[in-house]
Amino acid sequence: SAVLQAEVLDLDEDEDDLEVFSKDASLMDMNSFSPMMPTSPLSMINQIKFEDESDLKDLFITVDEPESHVTTIETFITYRIITKTSRGEFDSSEFEVRRRYQDFLWLKGKLEEAHPTLIIPPLPEKFIVKGMVERFNDDFIETRRKALHKFLNRIADHPTLTFNEDFKFLTAQAWELSSHKKQGPGLLSRMGQTVRAVASSMRGVKNRPEEFMEMNNFIELFSQKINLIDKISQRIYKEEREYFDEMKEYGPIHILWSASEEDLVDTLKDVASCIDRCCKATEKRMSGLSEALLPVVHEYVLYSEMLMGVMKRRDQIQAELDSKVEALTYKKADTDLLPEEIGKLEDKVECANNALKADWERWKQNMQNDIKLAFTDMAEENIHYYEQCLATWESFLTSQTNLHLEEASEDKP
Amino acid sequence: MEQAPLDPERQLQPAPLEPLGSPDAGLGAAVGKEAEGAGEESSGVDTMTHNNFWLKKIEISVSEAEKRTGRNAMNMQETYTAYLIETRSVEHTDGQSVLTDSLWRRYSEFELLRSYLLVYYPHIVVPPLPEKWAEFVWHKLSADNMDPDFVERRRIGLENFLLRIASHPILCRDKIFYLFLTQEGNWKETVNETGFQLKADSRLKALNATFRVKNPDKRFTDLKHYSDELQSVISHLLRVRARVADRLYGVYKVHGNYGRVFSEWSAIEKEMGDGLQSAGHHMDVYASSIDDILEDEEHYADQLKEYLFYAEALRAVCRKHELMQYDLEMAAQDLASKKQQCEELVTGTVRTFSLKGMTTKLFGQETPEQREARIKVLEEQINEGEQQLKSKNLEGREFVKNAWADIERFKEQKNRDLKEALISYAVMQISMCKKGIQVWTNAKECFSKM
Numbered sequence: 001s002a003v004l005q006a007e008v009l010d011l012d013e014d015e016d017d018l019e020v021f022s023k024d025a026s027l028m029d030m031n032s033f034s035p036m037m038p039t040s041p042l043s044m045i046n047q048i049k050f051e052d053e054s055d056l057k058d059l060f061i062t063v064d065e066p067e068s069h070v071t072t073i074e075t076f077i078t079y080r081i082i083t084k085t086s087r088g089e090f091d092s093s094e095f096e097v098r099r100r101y102q103d104f105l106w107l108k109g110k111l112e113e114a115h116p117t118l119i120i121p122p123l124p125e126k127f128i129v130k131g132m133v134e135r136f137n138d139d140f141i142e143t144r145r146k147a148l149h150k151f152l153n154r155i156a157d158h159p160t161l162t163f164n165e166d167f168k169f170l171t172a173q174a175w176e177l178s179s180h181k182k183q184g185p186g187l188l189s190r191m192g193q194t195v196r197a198v199a200s201s202m203r204g205v206k207n208r209p210e211e212f213m214e215m216n217n218f219i220e221l222f223s224q225k226i227n228l229i230d231k232i233s234q235r236i237y238k239e240e241r242e243y244f245d246e247m248k249e250y251g252p253i254h255i256l257w258s259a260s261e262e263d264l265v266d267t268l269k270d271v272a273s274c275i276d277r278c279c280k281a282t283e284k285r286m287s288g289l290s291e292a293l294l295p296v297v298h299e300y301v302l303y304s305e306m307l308m309g310v311m312k313r314r315d316q317i318q319a320e321l322d323s324k325v326e327a328l329t330y331k332k333a334d335t336d337l338l339p340e341e342i343g344k345l346e347d348k349v350e351c352a353n354n355a356l357k358a359d360w361e362r363w364k365q366n367m368q369n370d371i372k373l374a375f376t377d378m379a380e381e382n383i384h385y386y387e388q389c390l391a392t393w394e395s396f397l398t399s400q401t402n403l404h405l406e407e408a409s410e411d412k413p
Numbered sequence: 414m415e416q417a418p419l420d421p422e423r424q425l426q427p428a429p430l431e432p433l434g435s436p437d438a439g440l441g442a443a444v445g446k447e448a449e450g451a452g453e454e455s456s457g458v459d460t461m462t463h464n465n466f467w468l469k470k471i472e473i474s475v476s477e478a479e480k481r482t483g484r485n486a487m488n489m490q491e492t493y494t495a496y497l498i499e500t501r502s503v504e505h506t507d508g509q510s511v512l513t514d515s516l517w518r519r520y521s522e523f524e525l526l527r528s529y530l531l532v533y534y535p536h537i538v539v540p541p542l543p544e545k546w547a548e549f550v551w552h553k554l555s556a557d558n559m560d561p562d563f564v565e566r567r568r569i570g571l572e573n574f575l576l577r578i579a580s581h582p583i584l585c586r587d588k589i590f591y592l593f594l595t596q597e598g599n600w601k602e603t604v605n606e607t608g609f610q611l612k613a614d615s616r617l618k619a620l621n622a623t624f625r626v627k628n629p630d631k632r633f634t635d636l637k638h639y640s641d642e643l644q645s646v647i648s649h650l651l652r653v654r655a656r657v658a659d660r661l662y663g664v665y666k667v668h669g670n671y672g673r674v675f676s677e678w679s680a681i682e683k684e685m686g687d688g689l690q691s692a693g694h695h696m697d698v699y700a701s702s703i704d705d706i707l708e709d710e711e712h713y714a715d716q717l718k719e720y721l722f723y724a725e726a727l728r729a730v731c732r733k734h735e736l737m738q739y740d741l742e743m744a745a746q747d748l749a750s751k752k753q754q755c756e757e758l759v760t761g762t763v764r765t766f767s768l769k770g771m772t773t774k775l776f777g778q779e780t781p782e783q784r785e786a787r788i789k790v791l792e793e794q795i796n797e798g799e800q801q802l803k804s805k806n807l808e809g810r811e812f813v814k815n816a817w818a819d820i821e822r823f824k825e826q827k828n829r830d831l832k833e834a835l836i837s838y839a840v841m842q843i844s845m846c847k848k849g850i851q852v853w854t855n856a857k858e859c860f861s862k863m
Contacts (some may be wrong), residue, residue: 218681225678232670239667243660250657253650261643263828267835274839310649368685372863379857386849393842400836 008184040072059156060084067098076100079145081152097172101126104148110166111155116313117356118161119363121154122302123147127267146295159362207322208315209353216311221303223396225339230301233294238276240286244279251275270399274392281388295375300367307363317352470499472510473594474577475572478516478564494564500594516597519831520545523571525604526593530584532609537584537735537818538576538823543570543721549648549714551655551662551707562708566715573719583819618671619732629738630813636820637731644724647717647809654714658707670699688863695856702852706845711832713841716834727823730816737812741805748798755791758784 067081078098079162085093104123111120124147155161208216251272324345328338477497485491496518501510523542530539559565575594578584589607592600675693679686702800 077450077510199716221681225674228674229671229678232667232674235670236664240659240662243657243664246653246657246660248652250650253646253653257646257650260639260646261828261831264831265833267832271835274842278842298503367863371685372688372860375860375863376857379853379860382853383850383857386846386853390846390850391842392838393846397836397843400832401837 035205057084057157059162061149061152061156063152066145069100073382076102077141078147089405094256101144101148104151107166108151109166110315111161112309114164114166115160115355116317117310117352118158118359118413119310119356120161120306121151122299123308125302137282143295147299150295150299160359161380211357212311212314212353214355219304219307219311223301223308226297226300226304233289233297237286237289237294238260240289241281244286245281247275247279266403267400270396274396277392278389281385281392285385288384289378292377292381293374296370298299300371303363303367314352314356317345318349321349440861461562471579472503473572473575474499474569475575478568480559481519492559493519494559494567496568498575498594514595518593520567520571522572522593522601525601528613529589529604529609530578530587531729532613533587533607534584536730536812536820538723538726538730539584540574540581541719541726542574543567543715544718544722549651549655549660549718549852561806562711566711569712570715570719582822594842614733614736617802619736623732623824626735626739629735632817633731633734633813635728640727640731642725643727644721647721647724651714651721652718654710662703662707666700668696672697672700672827685863688859688861692859692863694857695852695859699849699852699856703731703849706848709844710838711843713834714838716830720831723823723827727820727841730820734812734816737805737809739765739801741809742806744802748795748802749796751791751798752840755788755795758788758791836862 014296058082062082063079064082066077067080069076069078078100081095081097081099083097085095108120108123111118124144131179155164155167161167254268254272254275254399258265261268321342324338324342460677475496476499479495479497481495482490482492496519497515497517499512500514502513503510520542527539527542532535543566546558547560574618578587579591584590589604592603672693675689675696679689679693682689
């Protein structure tokens, strides 16, 4: 470990960069194919908006054009992925492929396998039980498409993950991908280890270092709060929608009324048009909410689940070490090979912990920025809504007052 | 605007009454005009101040509401609300007001007053009472009569009712109304002694007339249609408004949950903590602001409700017209048939079937003396009938004239009031928007500082 320390410090001095974890990435478990890849210092800087960092980014991904495919066995949706890059390691500067949700799941699995204690971006859920009539309704597909777009971009912006070999996902043709997928331990084989893993992770929890205890506490509380905020935000959207539905009926009644009131026709019609304009403003507010706030909050709900998984995996890795140490201490099994194994595991634990610590800081920073932006946007939407309604009613009032003054001056002898 | 003929029995005697303020130009002049006789015309501009002389001299307010328990007619204990009516006379010189009368009345007494007015002023669009039971309630609003908010709104409604009467050129002079304001005990007996219940037209008679009348004045037919439409559209409006209010309440209140969660979340955040916490506070402010907003809107709804109930008052005047018209038509018909009978007897021809004629045929002719007697009776009846018809005609025309005058007055009042109400609705919306902008601007600032 002394050697490791030195390496970390050396790299530190060379970089202007704020984040530490990039150096650790070189010591981490690698992906199924290539040897160690140097990491780019460029993607470290706090990114507030993915789309804006054009001078730093060298990989641009869009996910669009969902298409339905029908086979004899099943129906599924594919999404078009367009990748534009200036990176040398890519054969070309533009790629266009079609991937389905299963493929994204595969990619996520591979990333988790390769980097068990990095915070992998979450995927949208497989399906949402509540309120779903049909798996493939338009809103669902659109929401999923946006989330998949986010997913890939988050990976692209991640200093380590962006160079993962399995990101071939972006470029490989369909047949290439299937054969690529078949190699290496799949997600399923990892699942087989679950029972042992759970048992051993309990041990990992017991010996969890203080900083990870704090992290775990945060994750638990954060998860609770973000879930609540998700529920609240969805509920607000629902209430606003129902308000909008009722308002649509409200304006026209005034028009109906104006038909039987000669002297109030103009006033009533004006009121009706004001209400209609406010109605439109509320519709705009709703769509703003569903674009700016809801997806962000929901992504962090999924992130919080991810984080718990990451904690577990860290604990598991630690548990492996601890069980071997225990074995050595109590001379349980054949103790000859143990010290060497323990040495390797100690390295593994240290890597894992450092990777997580660094990625944690990055994640927290991103989370703060994303949440801040999302809520600021929501506030802005509301301000804009009220400003529009205010203008509408104020102009009505002005016109009524002007009319009144006109009438009054006409009456004067 | 013409004044209806004032029934001296119903109206206040032309003696200057101390409680009503100094017996000077205002009251004295009005009373004097009364003494000069009916049909006096006042010029347009003067009408307002002249008719509002009551308001200028007197201030009426329903200032308090109190829960009481007592025993009802069946000696069972009941809880009811009593309202304090205070009357002040305004000294015109310095504008100071002096409390002259104060008494407690309950809702049923207001109802009694109105029933009385309906009987004695059928040509007047009598102001309606605030609703007896809470209707068009949105879910957070209570339908309970004892609910303090309902009682408060009813108090305002009752005050409005009294002010409407006090500012009506004819109704304001009514003796029973005056006593309502000034004589606490025994008032009910006094009202009942007028025997107004007996004078009331029966529902059945009125319904019958509505169906059978042949030539009602077209203006009243139109007015009936208008009042039906008014009632229908305002009901619809109030129903939808209540639903909109419900939804709006939901939107605001859910935001309050953010306050609590942000506060809990801020405990685990180092940099974001302060921003979250203060933003949460603004979310609480936002959520609680809806209560006042909807309270104000309830007053707007009450203004509309008054005109919803006025529709019924308009229909009452139409019904009276139909009744009188039908009565007239029946009297004319009766007279015509009597005249015909008489003619037949005189000329000896029987054109129409009559029982007398039949029996005469069967049992023999009547004597010339008998015939003469019958003709004489008929001629007397015809004379009477003609007199009656003449006076009914006159009554009918007077009624139409006077009713229509009050309806015109009502129309102007309605246009003014509804316009004002719609404008006040806009003012409320503006206030709500301004509050919203303020809260969200504050919240945005907190968010951006996170």
